[in-house]
Amino acid sequence: MAAIPALPRKYHGASIWALYALGFVPAISGFYLGATGQLPGNAIKEFEHLLGLWGLRFLIATLCITPIRDLFGINWIRYRRALGLLAFWYVLMHFSTYLILDKYLDFPTILADIAKRPFITIGMAALVMLVPLALTSNNLSIRRLGARWIRLHKLVYIIAAAGALHYALSVKVVGPQQSIYIGLVAVLLLWRPIRPRYNQWRRAQVGRPSFERAR
Amino acid sequence: AAALEASPSAFKVGEALTPEKDVTNYNNFYEFGLGKGDPAANSGDFQPTPWTVSVGGMVAKPKEFGLEDLLKFPLEERIYRMRCVEAWSMVIPWVGFPLASLLDKVEPLGSAKYVAFETVVRPEQMPGQSGYFQPLPWPYVEGLRLDEARHPLTILAVGLYGKTLLNQNGAPIRLVVPWKYGFKGIKSIVKITLTDKQPPSTWNIAAPNEYGFYANVNPAVDHPRWSQATENRIGEGGFFGGSRRDTLPFNGYADEVASLYAGMDLAKNF
Incomplete structure (x- = not known):
C-alpha cells in the first residue's frame, strides 16, 4: 500500500518546523x-x-489527516497540530486585518457588524471557538484533559462548517470557488460518521485470506 | 484603445484621479468572470466593433445607431466619483455624451416613464456567459426613470483617460450615472427601450433584498451584509494610505440630484 516512502524518524521534528515556516509564507508575502x-x-x-x-485551507488540511490515514494508511498525525495552529493564526490575522487595516479600530461599527x-x-x-483549541494544543493539556480533550477538539467540525459558510x-x-470549499468541508465532515463502519469493514477484510479480500 | 477627442466640461470633481491601471484592472463585469482581475484577463476575444445600439419602445423615431454615429455626438470629459456597492470607490475621467442627447434624437412619447438597457449576449466571446456555472441570468439588464436618464450628469461613456473604452470597462459604450452604485452603469449596451413600466434590473432580480431599483449611493442605508457609511478609495497606495473615507449622500452629487427624489422614502426605495 505505502507508495510514498516514509520520512526517516530523525527528520520528523524538522519537518514539522518546516511546515510552520512554509505555512506563514502566504501571509508574509501578502503583507509585503x-x-x-x-x-x-x-x-x-x-x-x-x-x-x-488560507485559514480555511489549513482547517481543511487539518481535517484531511484522519481520512488520509483511514484510506491510504499514511500517518501524518504529527503534522495535525501545526496545521490546526496555522489555521488559528491565519483566522486571527484575518480578523486583525479587518479590525485594524480595514475598519481602523472603529469599534462601534465593528460591534454593529458582528x-x-x-x-x-x-x-x-x-474564531472564538478556535481560541480554546489553540490554547489546549500542547502536550500538557492533552495529558491533563484526557477524554475531555478529544470531546473539546471535536469543535473543529463546527468551526470548519462555520468557516465555509462565512x-x-x-x-x-456563490461561485465555483466557494462551492469547492463547501464541498470539501462537507465531504470531510461526512467521513466522520462513515469512518467507524469503514474501519470495521477494513479490519474484517484483513482477517481473511488475500484472494477473498475486496480490492 | 484609440485616442479620443473630447472637450473639457464643468462636471469634474477636484480629487486625485484613480490611476489608469487600477481603473482598467480592477473591475466587476461578471460576463468575463467573478474576480476583479477577470475582466481584464478574459476579455481579449471580445469584439467591440462593429457595433449597433437599437433605441426603440415608446419613441416617435426608433433608430439603430452605429458606433460611428454615436462617436459623432459632441464628446466631453467628465471626471466623476464612482462608488461601488461593495464599498470601494474611484475617480474616473470618462469621455462621453449626455444620454439626453441620444434620447432627443428618437423623441420619447409622452407616455414613456422609464428607460431600459440591455447588455450584449455573446457566450463565445464572454466566458462568464457559457459553461455550467453562470453567475447571473443574461442579458444583464438595467433601468432608469426617464427624469434620471435625462439628467445632465447621466452620460453614455465611450472612453476613459482620453482613449476608447477597453473591453473590461464596457466597450464600446456604457452607462455612467455617478450618484448611483456602480452596478447601475450597464456595460456594452446593445439595446435601449423607452417604456411606461419600471424595467427589471439584474441585481434586483438576483437578490431583491440587497439591491434595489434606485440604488442611489446612500451612507445611511446599509447593504444587509456591510455598512455603506464609508468607502475605500482604490489606488491610494498600499495598506497605510489612509484611503477609507466617508461616503457622501448621492455620492457627493446631492445638490444636483436630490430634488429628483423629493418626498420619497429612500430607505424603502433603496
Missing part, C-alpha cells in the same frame, strides 16, 4: 506586497481575503 502597494486594486481587502482563505451581519457573526463565532455568505454570488 500589500504594504509596498503591489497588491492590485483594493489592497486591504485582497490581503484580508487571502488570510481568510451583531447585525450573519456572515460576520458566524466568522466571529468560529466564506459563501460573504460573496455577492
Whole structure:
C-alpha cells in the first residue's frame, strides 16, 4: 500500500518546523506586497481575503489527516497540530486585518457588524471557538484533559462548517470557488460518521485470506 | 484603445484621479468572470466593433445607431466619483455624451416613464456567459426613470483617460450615472427601450433584498451584509494610505440630484 516512502524518524521534528515556516509564507508575502502597494486594486481587502482563505485551507488540511490515514494508511498525525495552529493564526490575522487595516479600530461599527451581519457573526463565532483549541494544543493539556480533550477538539467540525459558510455568505454570488470549499468541508465532515463502519469493514477484510479480500 | 477627442466640461470633481491601471484592472463585469482581475484577463476575444445600439419602445423615431454615429455626438470629459456597492470607490475621467442627447434624437412619447438597457449576449466571446456555472441570468439588464436618464450628469461613456473604452470597462459604450452604485452603469449596451413600466434590473432580480431599483449611493442605508457609511478609495497606495473615507449622500452629487427624489422614502426605495 505505502507508495510514498516514509520520512526517516530523525527528520520528523524538522519537518514539522518546516511546515510552520512554509505555512506563514502566504501571509508574509501578502503583507509585503500589500504594504509596498503591489497588491492590485483594493489592497486591504485582497490581503484580508487571502488570510481568510488560507485559514480555511489549513482547517481543511487539518481535517484531511484522519481520512488520509483511514484510506491510504499514511500517518501524518504529527503534522495535525501545526496545521490546526496555522489555521488559528491565519483566522486571527484575518480578523486583525479587518479590525485594524480595514475598519481602523472603529469599534462601534465593528460591534454593529458582528451583531447585525450573519456572515460576520458566524466568522466571529468560529474564531472564538478556535481560541480554546489553540490554547489546549500542547502536550500538557492533552495529558491533563484526557477524554475531555478529544470531546473539546471535536469543535473543529463546527468551526470548519462555520468557516465555509462565512466564506459563501460573504460573496455577492456563490461561485465555483466557494462551492469547492463547501464541498470539501462537507465531504470531510461526512467521513466522520462513515469512518467507524469503514474501519470495521477494513479490519474484517484483513482477517481473511488475500484472494477473498475486496480490492 | 484609440485616442479620443473630447472637450473639457464643468462636471469634474477636484480629487486625485484613480490611476489608469487600477481603473482598467480592477473591475466587476461578471460576463468575463467573478474576480476583479477577470475582466481584464478574459476579455481579449471580445469584439467591440462593429457595433449597433437599437433605441426603440415608446419613441416617435426608433433608430439603430452605429458606433460611428454615436462617436459623432459632441464628446466631453467628465471626471466623476464612482462608488461601488461593495464599498470601494474611484475617480474616473470618462469621455462621453449626455444620454439626453441620444434620447432627443428618437423623441420619447409622452407616455414613456422609464428607460431600459440591455447588455450584449455573446457566450463565445464572454466566458462568464457559457459553461455550467453562470453567475447571473443574461442579458444583464438595467433601468432608469426617464427624469434620471435625462439628467445632465447621466452620460453614455465611450472612453476613459482620453482613449476608447477597453473591453473590461464596457466597450464600446456604457452607462455612467455617478450618484448611483456602480452596478447601475450597464456595460456594452446593445439595446435601449423607452417604456411606461419600471424595467427589471439584474441585481434586483438576483437578490431583491440587497439591491434595489434606485440604488442611489446612500451612507445611511446599509447593504444587509456591510455598512455603506464609508468607502475605500482604490489606488491610494498600499495598506497605510489612509484611503477609507466617508461616503457622501448621492455620492457627493446631492445638490444636483436630490430634488429628483423629493418626498420619497429612500430607505424603502433603496
